[in-house]
Amino acid sequence: MIYDVVILGGGPAGLSAAVEAKKDGAENVLILERDRELGGILNQCIHNGFGLHTFNEELTGPEYAERYIHQVTDLGIPYLLNTMVLDLTDNGDLKTIHVINEEDGYTVIQSKAVILTMGCRERTSGAIGIPGYRPSGVFTAGTVQRYINMEGYMPGKEVVILGSGDIGLIMARRMTLEGAHVNAVCELMPYSNGLVRNIVQCLDDYDIPLKLSHTITFIHGKDRIEGVSVSQVDEKMKVIPGTEEYIPCDTLLLSVGLIPENEITRNAGVEMDDRTNGSVVGELRQTSIPGVFACGNVVHVHDLVDFVSEEAVLAGKGAAKYVKGTLDTNVTFTTVNGNGISYVVPQQVAMKNVEENVTFYMRVRQVFKDRVVNAYIGDQLVATKKEKKLLPAEMVNFKIAKELLAQYPAGEIRFVVEEAKK
Amino acid sequence: MYDIAIIGAGIAGSYIARELSRYKLDIVLLDGENDVGNQITMANSAIVHAGFDAPSYKLKGKFNAAGNIMYGKICDDLDVPFKRCGSLVVAHDEFEMATIHDLYKNGLKNGVPGLKILFKDEVHAMEPNLSEDICGALYAPTAGIVSPFELCAHVAENAVDNGVTLKLNHMVTAINKVDDYFSITTADENIDAKLVINAAGLYADDVYEMVGEPYFKLLARKGNYFIFDKDAGSLVNSVIFPCPSKNGKGILVSPTVHGNLLIGPDASPVDKGDVSTTGEQLDYIKANALKNCPALPFKKIIRSYAGLRNTPVADTFTTTDGDFILEESPVKGFINVAGYESPGLTSIPAVAHYVVEEIVKPLIPNIESNPNFDPKVRPHLRFEELSDEERADIIKKDPKYGKVICRCETITEGEILDVIHRNAGARTVKSVKKRCRAGMGRCQGGFCSPRVVEILARELNCSLDEIMYDQQDSTYILAGQTKSAKEEA
Numbered sequence: 035m036i037y038d039v040v041i042l043g044g045g046p047a048g049l050s051a052a053v054e055a056k057k058d059g060a061e062n063v064l065i066l067e068r069d070r071e072l073g074g075i076l077n078q079c080i081h082n083g084f085g086l087h088t089f090n091e092e093l094t095g096p097e098y099a100e101r102y103i104h105q106v107t108d109l110g111i112p113y114l115l116n117t118m119v120l121d122l123t124d125n126g127d128l129k130t131i132h133v134i135n136e137e138d139g140y141t142v143i144q145s146k147a148v149i150l151t152m153g154c155r156e157r158t159s160g161a162i163g164i165p166g167y168r169p170s171g172v173f174t175a176g177t178v179q180r181y182i183n184m185e186g187y188m189p190g191k192e193v194v195i196l197g198s199g200d201i202g203l204i205m206a207r208r209m210t211l212e213g214a215h216v217n218a219v220c221e222l223m224p225y226s227n228g229l230v231r232n233i234v235q236c237l238d239d240y241d242i243p244l245k246l247s248h249t250i251t252f253i254h255g256k257d258r259i260e261g262v263s264v265s266q267v268d269e270k271m272k273v274i275p276g277t278e279e280y281i282p283c284d285t286l287l288l289s290v291g292l293i294p295e296n297e298i299t300r301n302a303g304v305e306m307d308d309r310t311n312g313s314v315v316g317e318l319r320q321t322s323i324p325g326v327f328a329c330g331n332v333v334h335v336h337d338l339v340d341f342v343s344e345e346a347v348l349a350g351k352g353a354a355k356y357v358k359g360t361l362d363t364n365v366t367f368t369t370v371n372g373n374g375i376s377y378v379v380p381q382q383v384a385m386k387n388v389e390e391n392v393t394f395y396m397r398v399r400q401v402f403k404d405r406v407v408n409a410y411i412g413d414q415l416v417a418t419k420k421e422k423k424l425l426p427a428e429m430v431n432f433k434i435a436k437e438l439l440a441q442y443p444a445g446e447i448r449f450v451v452e453e454a455k456k
Numbered sequence: 457m458y459d460i461a462i463i464g465a466g467i468a469g470s471y472i473a474r475e476l477s478r479y480k481l482d483i484v485l486l487d488g489e490n491d492v493g494n495q496i497t498m499a500n501s502a503i504v505h506a507g508f509d510a511p512s513y514k515l516k517g518k519f520n521a522a523g524n525i526m527y528g529k530i531c532d533d534l535d536v537p538f539k540r541c542g543s544l545v546v547a548h549d550e551f552e553m554a555t556i557h558d559l560y561k562n563g564l565k566n567g568v569p570g571l572k573i574l575f576k577d578e579v580h581a582m583e584p585n586l587s588e589d590i591c592g593a594l595y596a597p598t599a600g601i602v603s604p605f606e607l608c609a610h611v612a613e614n615a616v617d618n619g620v621t622l623k624l625n626h627m628v629t630a631i632n633k634v635d636d637y638f639s640i641t642t643a644d645e646n647i648d649a650k651l652v653i654n655a656a657g658l659y660a661d662d663v664y665e666m667v668g669e670p671y672f673k674l675l676a677r678k679g680n681y682f683i684f685d686k687d688a689g690s691l692v693n694s695v696i697f698p699c700p701s702k703n704g705k706g707i708l709v710s711p712t713v714h715g716n717l718l719i720g721p722d723a724s725p726v727d728k729g730d731v732s733t734t735g736e737q738l739d740y741i742k743a744n745a746l747k748n749c750p751a752l753p754f755k756k757i758i759r760s761y762a763g764l765r766n767t768p769v770a771d772t773f774t775t776t777d778g779d780f781i782l783e784e785s786p787v788k789g790f791i792n793v794a795g796y797e798s799p800g801l802t803s804i805p806a807v808a809h810y811v812v813e814e815i816v817k818p819l820i821p822n823i824e825s826n827p828n829f830d831p832k833v834r835p836h837l838r839f840e841e842l843s844d845e846e847r848a849d850i851i852k853k854d855p856k857y858g859k860v861i862c863r864c865e866t867i868t869e870g871e872i873l874d875v876i877h878r879n880a881g882a883r884t885v886k887s888v889k890k891r892c893r894a895g896m897g898r899c900q901g902g903f904c905s906p907r908v909v910e911i912l913a914r915e916l917n918c919s920l921d922e923i924m925y926d927q928q929d930s931t932y933i934l935a936g937q938t939k940s941a942k943e944e945a
Binding site: 155158167170171184212256284 | 860932
C-alpha cells in the first residue's frame with residue numbers, strides 16, 4: 035500500500051497535521067509514534083495553561099492532546115505506536131520510510147508525502163560543559179518531569195535549577211508542591227528565558243529566587259551531587275571573580291534550551307537553517323525536498339503548544355495540496371532577519387498557495403520596550419506590529435494580509451525592530 | 457581457600473584473571489566499585505598505541521608493540537569494537553621534525569611495524585583538516601582505537617565464563633599473611649587465597665602497604681577530555697598527536713571507535729579520586745587541540761570528563777621515569793602489577809601473558825590446563841550495525857530488538873537485556889551505558905535514562921528507586937515516591 039501522507043511523530047504537531055491533511059482530502063494518512071501513546075511531550079505536562087489561544091480555555095497537557103487524539107480517531111486515521119523511524123529516503127514521487135517495532139518487525143513504508151514532526155530535545159550538562167564532577171542527581175528538567183509525573187518518583191529534596199526555560203520554571207513549582215525545596219533558579223542571561231506568566235506563577239508565587247546573570251561554575255559531589263558553586267557573570271557572560279557562592283543541593287535541574295531533533299531530516303538531505311536548527315520551510319511548511327513537510331518544534335522551538343498546532347495545520351494543508359497536485363512551487367518571497375530579530379519562519383513564501391494572510395513567526399535578540407517590528411520589501415514598509423515589550427522568550431507572531439504582500443512581485447521581506455514613530 | 461585473589465577489576469586485573477582461567481585454578485577477582493573497569497580503565501584516551509615512544513629498555517617499551525599486535529585477535533574473540541586507524545605525530549618546525557626522527561628510530565628498536573616519516577603534502581592528503589603549518593609527521597599504521605569499557609566488561613565476562621569468581625563492592629581494607637596464605641578483609645567478608653595479585657590501579661601502593669614495606673608510591677595525574685557529537689567524528693581519520701615534549705604526549709585529537717571525536721588530555725597532579733573537570737584546564741585543552749586541528753567545532757561537544765593516571769614515583773616527584781611494576785614483591789606470593797599507566801591498555805594482552813607465564817606459573821607447582829577454557833564471548837548483537845535483512849530476522853526471533861530505547865545511538869531493548877543478563881553483567885544505569893552505549897549519544901540519556909531505570913528495575917526485580925546510577929547506595933537516581941504516588945499506593 036502507498037500512503038498519501040505519513041507523519042513522523044504523534045505529538046501536538048503530528049496530530050494537528052494529520053487531522054488537517056485528512057480533512058483537506060488526503061485519503062491514506064498514517065501517524066508513526068515512537069512512544070507508547072499518542073500526545074508526545076504533552077503527556078508529561080500535567081500543569082494547565084494549554085489551549086488558551088486555540089480553545090479559549092485552560093487545559094492540562096494530556097487534556098489538550100486528547101482533543102486532537104479524538105479528532106484523529108474520529109477521522110479514522112491509523113497510527114503505529116512504539117514505532118521507531120530509522121531512515122527516510124526521497125525517491126522522487128515516493129518517499130521510503132524504514133521503521134521498526136515489536137509487532138511488525140522491520141517494515142518499509144512508502145508514501146507520496148511526509149510530514150516531519152519529531153519535536154525537540156533538551157540541551158544537556160555535557161553540551162554546556164559545567165566544570166566539576168559527574169555525579170548522579172543532575173537531570174534535564176524534562177527528564178525530571180517524566181520521573182515525577184509519569185513514574186511517580188521524586189529525584190531529590192534540595193534543588194537548584196540552572197536556566198530559566200519554561201520546563202525548568204514549571205518543575206520548580208511542581209517539585210515545591212511535592213515537598214522539595216527549590217533553592218534558586220540561576221539564569222546566565224540578564225533576562226529570563228521563560229514566559230512571564232511562568233515566572234510569576236511558578237517562582238514569585240512560591241518565593242523561589244531567580245538569579246539573573248548567574249551561572250554554575252562547579253558541580254560538587256563524587257557520587258550524588260552535594261552542591262553547586264554559583265557565580266555572577268558580567269555583560270559578556272564572563273564569571274566575575276569573588277562572587278562565588280556555595281549552594282548545597284541533592285538535585286540539579288537543567289533548563290538551558292531545546293534543540294530541534296533533526297537527525298532524520300539531515301540524513302534525508304533537507305536544507306537546514308542554522309538560525310533555527312530546523313529545516314528551511316515555506317508558507318505551507320514545505321521543505322527543500324518536494325513532498326517533505328515539517329512543522330512544530332522540529333522546525334523551530336515554540337513557547338506555546340497552540341502555535342505548534344496552528345503551524346501544523348499549514349503543513350497538513352500543504353501535504354494535502356501536494357498529493358492532489360495543486361501545490362505551487364514558485365517561491366515569491368524569501369524572509370530575512372534584520373536588526374533585533376534572530377530568526378524568521380517561514381523562510382520562503384509562494385504567494386499562489388496563500389489564502390488570506392501569512393503569519394511570520396520570529397524571535398527578538400534581546401529585551402526591547404515600546405518598539406515596533408516593521409516588515410520591509412526593498413525600502414518599502416509593508417506592515418508594522420506595535421509591541422509594548424519584546425522578549426527573546428516570547429515568540430512574535432506577525433500576521434500580514436495577502437493583499438499587502440501581493441502589491442510586490444517578488445523579493446526579500448526583511449523584519450526589523452525599530453523605534454515607534456510618534 | 458582460593459588459589460589466587462586478584463585485587464582490582466580494571467583492565468589489568470580482569471585481563472590477568474581471564475588469562476589465569478586457562479588453568480585449573482580457583483580464582484577470585486575483587487573490586488571495591490559497583491562495576492568492573494570503573495576507574496582508570498573507564499576514563500582515558502581509548503587508544504591502542506603503536507609503541508614508538510617508550511624506551512626499549514623499559515617494560516613499557518617491551519610490551520607496548522607486543523600488546524598492540526595481539527589486539528586484532530583479542531577484540532575478535534571478545535567481540536570488542538576496535539579499529540586500526542593509524543596515528544600521526546605531527547611536527548610544526550624542524551626541531552619537532554628532529555624529535556619525529558628520534559621517535560622513528562626508537563620505534564624500530566621496539567619492533568613497531570610500518571613506521572613512516574611523511575612530508576607535508578602526504579600529511580595533508582591523509583588528513584585534510586589539519587593545520588596548514590604542519591610540516592611533517594611520523595605515521596604509525598598499527599595504532600588503533602578501542603572501546604575500553606566494552607573491552608574490560610567483555611574480558612571480565614569471559615573470565616567469569618571460564619570459572620573466575622567476580623566479587624564487586626568488595627573494598628579491600630586489610631591483608632594478613634598467615635603461614636602460606638593471605639587473609640583478605642573486605643567490607644563484606646574475609647577471603648583467603650594462596651597468592652595475591654595486586655592490580656589495584658591508583659591504590660596499588662596503599663594495598664601493598666597492607667602487607668609489605670613501601671617501595672613505590674603512586675601519584676594521581678589528572679587528564680581532562682572532551683567528546684564531540686558524531687557529526688564531528690570524521691574531522692580526522694587517525695589519532696593525531698602533537699610532538700611530545702618533556703610534559704608528555706600532549707593534547708591529542710582522535711576519532712573514537714564509535715564515531716565520535718575526542719580531544720585531551722592535559723596532565724596535572726591531584727589527590728587520588730579527584731576526577732573533577734576544571735574550567736581552566738578545559739580551556740587549555742581547547743587551545744592546544746586547535747593548534748593541530750583548527751576546524752574543531754566546539755559547539756558540538758556533548759560531554760567532558762576527567763580520568764587519572766597512576767604514575768609511579770620513586771623518592772622524587774619526577775613523573776617521567778616511571779615504568780610498570782610487574783613482579784613478585786618482597787612478600788612471597790604477593791605479586792604487584794602497579795604503576796600501570798599508559799600504555800597499559802595497549803600492553804595488557806602481552807603483560808597478562810607475561811604475568812601468568814613468567815611470574816605466577818613458577819609459583820604454582822603441577823599447574824594443569826583448564827580443558828573447558830573458551831577464549832570467545834557469546835557474540836554481542838549490535839542492532840545499528842546490522843543490514844536491513846538481519847534487522848528483520850532478529851526482530852522476528854526476539855521482538856525486544858524492535859523496540860528502540862536510546863534514540864541517539866539506536867540501542868534496542870534487546871541489547872540492554874542482553875548486557876544485563878551476561879556474566880559480569882550490567883546492574884546500574886552507567887554500566888548499561890558502558891556496555892551498550894544507551895545514553896552515550898547527543899541527548900546524554902535525557903530520553904532513555906528513565907526507560908533504562910525501568911528495564912533494570914524489572915529485570916533485577918526491584919523498585920525504580922533501588923536502581924543506582926553507579927556506586928551502590930550513594931549514587932541513587934530517585935529519592936522515593938511522590939506524594940500522589942504514595943497516596944495511590
